[in-house]
């Protein structure tokens with residue numbers, strides 16, 4: 334019974350953390366004057382969409398797809414990163 338309680342509490346805390354991080358716009362697309370989706374590097378170059386890998390699918394799966402992460406690559410420094418954005422017309 335105790336074990337069940339701990340697992341339930343763990344899941345609740347995990348979901349709350351996911352919601353808080355989403356509210357804080359953690360890993361969300363960054364917008365600047367130069368582009369709509371900028372690289373975190375100091376050049377602030379636009380990111381271009383690339384194919385998701387298995388880890389990205391796994392992360393979307395364990396975050397209940399509330400973020401729908403997509404994979405991007407910087408057009409300048411070629412750094413790869415994961416970003417999400419609010420869906421069009423979404424209320425969140």
Ligand SMILES: [Zn+2]
Nearest residue numbers: 372374407410
């Ligand atoms: Zn960059």
